[in-house]
Amino acid sequence: MYNKLQYISQGESVEEQLYNIHQALDNGCDWIQMRFKHQRPKKALALAEAVKFLCEEYLANFIVNDDVHLAEKINADGVHLGLSDMEVTEARTILGKTKIIGATANTFEHIVHQVNNGCDYIGLGPFQYTKTKSNLSPILGFEGYRSIIAKMKQLQIEIPIYAIGGITLEDVNILIKTGIHGIAVSSIITKSDEKQNLITQLNEKLYGSVIV
């Protein structure tokens, strides 16, 4: 089963991205999504190669945001695709069965669509307002997760759900009670001055007393 905490990278330059990713790994994150939008292909490739090397060293999962061809080129562990990115079916043809393909959803209907297309997990959000992403879909809040996950149970749809969007440490306990598998976060880790403490606490909340 997939790790419960995914770090989504931030940074305006290759150096800043690498620094943030290295910090996340060094302080206990074991799943990185490289999110480096609107960049020249050469820069994205250079970053991806460096992140792959780092993630191998830290035995962490490494997926690429949006760019299926880049993920294929550097043999990443997978990719995350949104509602306006490449369809999961096409990505599966390119990447094959063994790679992780995560897909975004904001509604129950999106989940059905992405699951039917063969994704491996769902990033369901936004939980609440965040500055990290523009053009956010409607905010779900706790109630949104509760009702969507209840509908999934009713119809026996089983897939790991990751909550995303403006999540803080204080939200995690209640989010878990909605039935999510894990969380994907960016700002709280990037901006934390006490990353080790924060990541340990996030993992403790996500895994309970199980040692990871």
Ligand SMILES: Cc1ncc(COP(=O)(O)OP(=O)(O)O)c(N)n1
């Ligand atoms: C885990 C996870 N869930 C959702 C997203 C959002 O993807 P997308 O809608 O394609 O938006 P961008 O991240 O590409 O701006 C995600 N990246 N990761």
Ligand SMILES: Cc1nc(C(=O)O)sc1CCOP(=O)(O)O
């Ligand atoms: C990349 C992304 N996708 C979202 C969605 O709702 O699909 S919210 C989001 C931003 C996540 O970063 P932070 O933890 O800083 O809010």
Ligand SMILES: [Mg+2]
């Ligand atoms: Mg995308």
